[in-house]
Amino acid sequence: MAFQIPRGTQDILPGEVERWQYIEEKARELCKSFQYKEIRTPVFEHTELFLRGVGETTDIVQKEMYTFEDRKGRSITLRPEGTASTVRSFVEKKMYAAPQQPVKLYYIGPMFRYERPQAGRFRQFVQFGVEALGSNDPAIDAEVISLAMNLYKVTGLKKLKLVINSLGDSESRKSHKEALVSHFQPRIEEFCSDCQNRLQQNPLRILDCKKDRDHELMGNAPAILDYLNEHSRAYFDKVLYYLDSLGIAYTVDPNLVRGLDYYNHTAFEIMSDADGFGAITTLAGGGRYNGLVEDIGGPETPGIGFALSIERFLSALDAEGVKLPIDEGIDFYVAALGEEAKDRSVSLVAELRNAGISAEKDYENKKMKAQLKAADRLSARFVGILGEEELAKGAIMVKNMDTGEQEEIGLDSISAYMLEKR
Known part of the structure; x- marks a missing residue:
């Protein structure tokens, strides 16, 4: 019997793996200069962690997780993303009591999602991400974004686009949620079943729907920026101020939402503007998640982070024709x-x-x-x-x-x- 690799996975062979090692090395060097320390968490966790940490209304939880029962009947899930596991470790190991705050961590490792394989997307993929836990300072938001942008730039990428939005605090989101429900309710039957289910649970997720993104109600949906209270508006303005001071160009997109339930305040994506990169242009995404630590059983602790796919990183390099300076010879x-x-x-x-x-x-x-x-x-x-x-x-x-x-x-x-x- 001839065995074949499972669909949605890949073998990374000598000649190609060196490019992966180069990116990983640059990521580690950059994290060291930014004072982010590496954390390594298990490849699988108790399913409840992701139900609570990622969000039960997300596509990841509802459609994409690899979940199974172990021999004692416990529900176990291969990690679909890195933030929930990192925060779980932060709480369990009481890192919130460390004298040096915020706690700044990074990870590099395989993640697993059962989704339709396509260019640059796999069912097992490698993610690099950072998390900064313990600070409400808008400057740390700008630092996290800066780290991500710097990593792409030091490897030679130039055609990058940073898109940013604010999802506001809980008060702002409540007002926005009511406006979204009023906007979509009269014609919700014209939307897919997922959006119909999201209307009451999390209407913000309707704006992230791929099936109905061309519906006319999407174009004139209430924008979260119009519902930010004074605190949320001031916070967002300060983040933008710091980005300006760092010389980081950005585009504010009031319709940008992230595919995970835990985000609030700053949300951002970094995209490739390279010709021929493909229909899905997002390279990295992240944002602030005040409240996630409490949801996972820890004390009130603010946090912000981002994650990127190494596979899509390599695809962007190929699209721009960037050759990494890899020494393949021997002495x-x-x-x-x-x-x-x-x-x-x-x-x-x-x-x-x-x-x-x-x-x-x-x-x-x-x-x-x-x-x-x-x-x-x-x-x-x-x-x-x-x-x-x-x-x-x-x-x-x-x-x-x-x-x-x-x-x-x-x-x-x-x-x-x-x-x-x-």
């Missing part, structure tokens, strides 16, 4: 001729590797010409030719593959020689 290749030289090459390669030099040798008993071709395929910067004559001298002939220059180096000093050449 040294040992080409051995004769049985004694082959035996000595084993310890020689180990010595080089222990010194921090990337090295390789032949394991197929190839002729010298074939070994040199192998070194070329590996983009070796230097090739060491080791034969009986060199062994007798306790030396190795080293060729610089860029210049073609050759020189004889003692075997006991080859590691030091290569360290000087790096």
